[in-house]
Amino acid sequence: MLRSVGQKLVAGSEEDPRVTELRTAVSRLRRELAAHPAEFPDRAVAEDELAALDAMAAGGLPEVPRLRRSLLVVAGAIGSVSALAKGLGDVRNAVELFGGPPPR
Known part of the structure; x- marks a missing residue:
């Protein structure tokens, strides 16, 4: 099975492509x-929160509000660097x- 991740195709991947993209960006x-x-x-x-993001992504489908x-x-x-x-x-x-931000 091929899944799209951005512009790449990953053969045999069972991971959600969004999770893969998040893990790559955080890394x-x-x-x-x-x-x-x-x-x-x-x-x-920043280092601690990036580690938390990485752990959320490694755990599968993360909770959007926490992300x-x-x-x-x-x-x-x-932000200023x-x-x-x-x-x-x-x-x-x-x-x-x-997904986008929740409605107000």
């Missing part, structure tokens, strides 16, 4: 954050695959 941002030389006040917060909360925490923690903007945008896009 990439975690690596970028680890390699970023500058220290900033909320770095540990959104984690995204906000990560964005608040690293321009070198991490693309990676943060990729995580945001992956979270959006699970």
Whole structure:
């Protein structure tokens, strides 16, 4: 069975393509954050929340409200670090695959 993940096809994958996309984006941002030389006040917060996102994704289909909360925490923690903007945008896009924000 072939499943679409972004523009890639994954043969024999049983994992939800949205989960795969989220895991990939979170992993990439975690690596970028680890390699970023500058220290900033909320770095540990971002690292902890990315680890939580990774655990949620590894557990299967994550809860959308929890994903959104984690995204906000990560964005608040690293939002001003321009070198991490693309990676943060990729995580945001992956979270959006699970559905838009709830109606107000």
